[in-house]
Amino acid sequence: MSKFAVSGVFSAAATPLNADLSVDHARFANHCRRLLDAGCHSVALLGTTGEANSFSVAERKEILDRVIAAGIDPDALMPGTGVAAIPETVDLTRHALSAGVRKVVMLPPFYYKGVSDDGLFAAYARTLDAIADDRLRVVLYHIPQVSGIPLSVDLVSRLVTAYPGIVVGVKESRGDFANMQALIKACPNLAVFPGADPLMLPLLKEGGAGCITATSNLIADSLRTVFDGYADPSAVAQVEAAQARIDAWRTLSNSYAQIPTIKAMIGIENGETGWERLRPPLMPLSPSEIADLAPRIAALP
Structure with missing residues (x-):
């Protein structure tokens, strides 16, 4: 039994688009599925890799509703619900709870930069x-290189103390x-997840809770x-081989801009056309870049 309220392998799922970018x-x-x-314990949909901030609130709600209607267990979903406006974050989170989803990943309000820990605490509060x-379980999202808003250790500690059993990761x-x-x-009871696949193993050894990765x-x-x-101890060889594969795939996914590369790789690996589409301002890889990836994927362990 894990000491964490949330733990495991979570996929920061990419979102496929139609030709009209719906x-x-x-x-x-x-x-x-x-x-x-x-092997994922849960799907962390509507995050950075999922292009969440390119979708409207209505679209985000529909994505969640439609995947549950298709038979995916709400308990196997952990959507991103944090946006720049607090009322919309509240709305998206309430909607997730109403659909039976208890776990969410929550960005801080991210438009205004240079805000204080007191301001961020007030926003989350x-x-x-x-x-x-009380059903809600929140994983805070620290991605300052994109959001421009770091979540300090002191801030996280304050939120865990103020909202025990709610702020869990x-x-x-x-x-x-x-x-x-x-x-x-x-x-010590906070579930800490790396966003980079190769870091899961070393962090597990330090008391980490799993990963949420692209x-x-x-x-x-x-x-x-x-x-x-x-x-x-009996699984050392299997773990080392798996880690080598993780490192190799992650390295290839960083060959070009990561989100379009991940989407292109999904399409190549599964033989599905259309995965390369993204909503602007993100742009897909060029045909030559996609062609470059195919043989390199085939050579991976």
Whole structure:
């Protein structure tokens, strides 16, 4: 039994689009099934890799509703609900709860930069007090290289103390291993998740809770092997082989801009056209870049 309220391998799922750049709901549901079948404990949809901030509130609600209607267990979903406006974050989170989804990843309000910890605490407090639902489990989202808003260890500690059992985790996507260690030390029962696949194994050994990562769209089975076997002396060889595969796939996914590369790789690996589409301002890889990836994928372990 894990000491964490939320733990495991979570895929930061990519969102497939139709030719008109509307969401391909049927393909997305199939992708979620594929991720769960491959070993993910849950699908962290509508995050950075999922292009969440390119969708309206109505579209985000429909994505969640449609994937549940397609048969995906709400307990196997962890959507991103944090946006710049607090009322919309409250609305998206309440909607998730109404659909039976208890776990969410929550960005801070991210438009105004240079705000204080007191301001961020007030924003999260206003959000959580408005929702006022003990079923809710919140994973805070620290991705300052994109959001421009860092979540300090002191701020996270304040939120965990003020909202016990509600604020239960943090996704650390800056890739700062020392910061992850500091979070674990400050909040021993807080589930700390790296956003970079190769960091899951070393962080598990430090008391981490799993991962929420982009390359899990492609190698969830290897991540699950590491998660299940990292502390088992009899599984050392299997874990080392899985980790080598994780490192290789992650390295390839960083060959070009990551989100379009992940989407192109999903399409190549599964033999599905159309995965390369993104909503502007993000742009797809060029045909030559996609052609470059295909043989390199084939050569991966």
